[in-house]
Amino acid sequence: MKKIRKLPLSDLIFALISFSAAFVVLTLIFSTIIVLYNESSLAIHKFGILNFIFTVDWDPVNEVFGAAASLYGTLVTTVLSLILAIPLALGIAIFLTEISPHILKTPIGIAIEMLAAIPSIIYGMWGLFTLAPIMAEYVEPMLQKTLGQVPVIGILFQGDPQGIDLFTASVILAIMIVPFITSIARDSLNLTPNIMKESAYALGATKWEVVKDIMIPYAKLGIYGGIVLALGRALGETMAVAFVLGNNHQITTSLFDAAATITVTLANEFTEADTDIYLSSLFYLALILFVLSFVILAVAKFFLLKAERGYSR
């Protein structure tokens, strides 16, 4: 494209206005990290970085704060929800690209994406009033009877199932992130050139072999991107988790215990923080969450861009 050399005044003005809008957007993004750092500087100076991350205590009375419990909760819910969501989401994506009758593809695709449109507060409420009782009544005791008896992983299923715990939170998160993985995986799978699929069929491959050996390797980068994007989403989810996690600052081995994530801690305690160091520590948590999700989302974006470039070649 050629640059237009002489700009009329109206152009100059409009270019200037739209440039300042773009500049404001950039400034907003950068000022987020600066402001968060500035607000948390008190806690950063008092607790340091590694010390803060590895301290389990969260004691507003004695003004000792550490992120370990919140980080642990965030980590466990995110990883568990990914473990639950990935197979389901990939299965749906394969169904939508290869199995579903043509006429059903769009309605089912939209229906799955509707899961992403439901506000997280609805998930939270539904989780608290409907899913948690079901979990406590049926699913968790059942898991205890089966997986709980297995020697090593049995530790994960100890305790008295209440429904308000890490496991329920992860299940809700998994439902929430399925549409993100599904829609990106479906789009990537759809981009597999027909000629490659046809060649494989001509060699006598079954449909599953085509999916497994041709389409998934081809769509690999896109699928990774979708998964990492979902990871970033799960990390920052607040309301859905806030209802069913119980805001309990402890590190537990059992999935059937109440816990806290960074987001839940922020949501529950931000308005209650009465001392400067308390508030500053909360900002510190927000900063950690921001940096963490920013990096993860950047990685996701990297995969997706790379995938895009690969497909267009």
Added chain:
Amino acid sequence: MNTKDIYKESPIVKRRKLISFFALSLSTAAAIFGLFWLVFILFDVLRHGIQGINWELFTEDPAPPGIPGGGLRNAFVGQLEIVFFATIMGVPLGILAGTFIAEYARGTKFAKTVSILSDIMVSVPSIVVGTFIYAILVKPIGHINLGGVVAVGFLSAIIAIIFGGILGFIVNKLFSIKNPATGRFINLLITLSSVLFGLFSFLYLMPKLVDKIQGFNGWAGAAALAFIMIPVVLRTTEDMLSLVPWTLREAAFALGASYFRVIKDIVYRAAATGILTGVILSISRVAGETAPLLFTSFNNSYFTMNMNEPIASLTVTIFNYAMGPYEDWHTKAWAASFVITFFILIVTILSRVIISWKYKG
């Protein structure tokens, strides 16, 4: 003769077929399982929500805690107000920035940076946005409210842009200017007057807003939602503008139109449906946000339209009511959830239908 009889299936082929059948059945089951959750959630919201829907829900303010009756008028009005101001702040900024990176800065490093960063910002945890807005618009009580000053400056800039746009439009409609020199002069006058107008609105709004705002306030809630809308609107605008064929612009350039005119009369017109749909989608996205409102607009159990005060929103009310101890509160929370969920679903489906009708058909 049957084709099956031509060759005998070896056990290996049989096994492969069986595996294929099994795997594909599993993935069909996954799709059914996924749909099951959607139906489960929607049905549950419908079942519980419908019991709480009545006329009083929309027309009455909440009764004192524990006493049945009353409604959520304050939350409905507050929600509308917050989302309205968020839209006013976020949409023009998003569209303008999107226009800049898709048109004037097309293909440059700057455009790519903004585009990628906004893509990341679309998915950044909304609660972090809440903490950021809290730090700049809620926390500074007593000493100089720098964030407030910036926000008012920002607001007056938008007012100035809108004012200039309207003025230019009126002048264009009333007088047809042939002489380019006069045209330029008049453009300059319009610009100067809108800059002055913006300055005056800044000076006028400053004492009205910044000094009056104490702690949690509706403006902060609207700003937080606007923050979330901006990247969404920006990316949609960028995508929709790049869908407009470059030849269309060239045709207009060939007629001697300035780039501004091309954008205004050709590109925007061609991309209008797409941009509008993006705006609607971004509104429906922020309409269900709770986390950024928790400590910006906070909550208010009384009816208020004053954005300088804490203001109730549907989502925060749902959170508080659902966590609360009263049965009546739970019913109301479900009813509010019902309203918000089906509003968002209908808007989302409608805009998807519009997009597919416009861009695929």
